[in-house]
Amino acid sequence: MDASSSKSDLMARIIYVCFFLSVLQIQVCGSCEPNWVVNDGYCYFISTGSSRTGLSFHAAQRACQSMGAELTSIHSEAENDFIYQLMETRGKRIVWTGLHDTSREGSFEWTDGTPLDYSNWKSGEPNDSGFGEDCVDMSSYAVVNGQSWNDNNCSVSYPYTCKRGGTVCPEDIETVTEFGTTGVVVTWNEPQTTELSGPIQTMRSHEPGTGFPIGVTSVLYTFMDASNNEVTCSFSITVETVDTTQPNITRCPESFESVGGRHVTWNEPMAVDVSGVTHQSRSHPPGMFLITTTDVEYTFTDSSNNSATCRFSINIIEDTVPPVIEKCPSDIHVLHEFGQSPLPVQWTKPSASDNYGRVMLVDFTHTPGQTFPDGSTQVIYMFADDSYNVATCKFSVVVKTDKSQGSSGSSQQFTAQRGNEDRGFRIAIAALVLGVFVALCLIVLIVIYIRQNRRSNDMRLNLLTKNAQDDGDIGL
Numbered sequence: 001m002d003a004s005s006s007k008s009d010l011m012a013r014i015i016y017v018c019f020f021l022s023v024l025q026i027q028v029c030g031s032c033e034p035n036w037v038v039n040d041g042y043c044y045f046i047s048t049g050s051s052r053t054g055l056s057f058h059a060a061q062r063a064c065q066s067m068g069a070e071l072t073s074i075h076s077e078a079e080n081d082f083i084y085q086l087m088e089t090r091g092k093r094i095v096w097t098g099l100h101d102t103s104r105e106g107s108f109e110w111t112d113g114t115p116l117d118y119s120n121w122k123s124g125e126p127n128d129s130g131f132g133e134d135c136v137d138m139s140s141y142a143v144v145n146g147q148s149w150n151d152n153n154c155s156v157s158y159p160y161t162c163k164r165g166g167t168v169c170p171e172d173i174e175t176v177t178e179f180g181t182t183g184v185v186v187t188w189n190e191p192q193t194t195e196l197s198g199p200i201q202t203m204r205s206h207e208p209g210t211g212f213p214i215g216v217t218s219v220l221y222t223f224m225d226a227s228n229n230e231v232t233c234s235f236s237i238t239v240e241t242v243d244t245t246q247p248n249i250t251r252c253p254e255s256f257e258s259v260g261g262r263h264v265t266w267n268e269p270m271a272v273d274v275s276g277v278t279h280q281s282r283s284h285p286p287g288m289f290l291i292t293t294t295d296v297e298y299t300f301t302d303s304s305n306n307s308a309t310c311r312f313s314i315n316i317i318e319d320t321v322p323p324v325i326e327k328c329p330s331d332i333h334v335l336h337e338f339g340q341s342p343l344p345v346q347w348t349k350p351s352a353s354d355n356y357g358r359v360m361l362v363d364f365t366h367t368p369g370q371t372f373p374d375g376s377t378q379v380i381y382m383f384a385d386d387s388y389n390v391a392t393c394k395f396s397v398v399v400k401t402d403k404s405q406g407s408s409g410s411s412q413q414f415t416a417q418r419g420n421e422d423r424g425f426r427i428a429i430a431a432l433v434l435g436v437f438v439a440l441c442l443i444v445l446i447v448i449y450i451r452q453n454r455r456s457n458d459m460r461l462n463l464l465t466k467n468a469q470d471d472g473d474i475g476l
């Protein structure tokens with residue numbers, strides 16, 4: 001697309017929008033009145049009626065002046081194109097412009113007094129043909145090489161186009177800012193006016209590019225010329241808040257495995273949001289899971305339908321190893337004396353551990369402290385892990401009544417545990433060793449005593465012999 005077609009497309013869109021809005025009597029394209037169209041700071045009008053009904057040049061001029069305007073003067077190709085588009089939009093094939101040479105033949109001038117700085121004469125025009133042609137029309141159907149102006153007889157009735165100064169005022173501005181902020185910087189093209197001439201003083205309530213708070217703010221421009229003629233332009237700036245930020249999820253769990261345990265729990269994720277989390281959903285709550293991999297998903301949604309998702313997986317691995325029972329009691333033998341009441345039988349409860357997770361005592365037949373009847377009774381403890389692998393502890397309580405014993409005592413409980421047998425054996429050996437040691441000591445003491453006694457007798461015999469010799473010597 002070349003520059004000229006792009007330009008004409010843009011112009012067409014502007015005309016269409018402004019026309020449409022003017023039909024709705026909404027002045028958003030400037031300060032032009034309804035049925036007038038703003039362009040580059042000026043307001044334009046095309047007479048109503050069919051394409052062939054209209055007024056003479058001078059009647060058309062008076063009609064424009066009655067609306068505070070003049071027949072249209074054209075000063076650029078862009079403005080000329082704009083008039084073409086306006087004519088097509090309103091269904092006009094030909095209109096009077098404000099150009100004429102009624103004052104002096106061949107000296108064309110605009111009725112609004114602006115300089116003749118642009119022309120678009122059709123080839124061979126102006127020709128002042130017939131009885132003289134002093135007023136200029138432009139036709140949308142007779143454009144040759146982009147040119148369509150023609151001098152014509154001023155008394156011919158044609159539709160006409162009027163033009164007057166206007167003020168280009170920005171449309172109302174609506175913008176948004178993220179929830180939680182206090183305002184936003186807004187900028188706009190500053191309004192212009194062609195309604196006033198000469199040095200114009202501009203006063204504005206707000207500068208473009210400044211911050212505007214949330215809500216509606218009115219912006220007012222006031223233009224004033226040297227004669228204190230005043231034109232105003234106002235528009236509104238509406239700032240609304242939006243929430244485009246998804247909730248922020250905290251502590252989303254990592255994927256994890258659970259071996260054996262099908263009852264799984266975790267710290268559930270949470271989320272925060274500037275406008276609050278209004279909805280939370282989860283695919284699975286903590287609880288029982290199948291032995292497989294399960295994807296778990298939490299979704300948090302805010303009031304503006306922004307959502308955030310936390311995903312993780314739980315892999316349940318099957319446990320086929322049963323618990324291991326520790327300290328399963330050996331069989332217990334109880335000797336019950338005839339005629340006595342049976343006494344409670346005591347044992348230490350067994351326990352169990354598992355390769356994974358917890359172990360539960362799921363069943364048992366007896367408790368320590370119970371009495372048992374004569375004969376053999378089997379005691380059973382049953383343990384299970386989270387995968388329902390079961391381990392069983394069994395032992396017997398054997399009660400035997402001794403009818404040969406008197407009533408000197410009560411029932412006697414002993415166990416056939418190998419540990420107890422070993423302990424008795426060791427005690428017997430120790431007693432035997434101690435007895436041998438004591439016997440040896442006694443033998444040693446007896447030997448020492450015998451020797452000591454023999455030596456005393458020898459000494460006494462020697463003394464008696466010596467005394468007898470001494471007595472004999474004295475008698476001589």
Ligand SMILES: [Ca+2]
Nearest residue numbers: 101128133134
């Ligand atoms: Ca002429």
Ligand SMILES: [Ca+2]
Nearest residue numbers: 127128133151
């Ligand atoms: Ca002519």
Ligand SMILES: [Ca+2]
Nearest residue numbers: 243245273302
């Ligand atoms: Ca949000």
Ligand SMILES: [Ca+2]
Nearest residue numbers: 319321354385
């Ligand atoms: Ca297990």
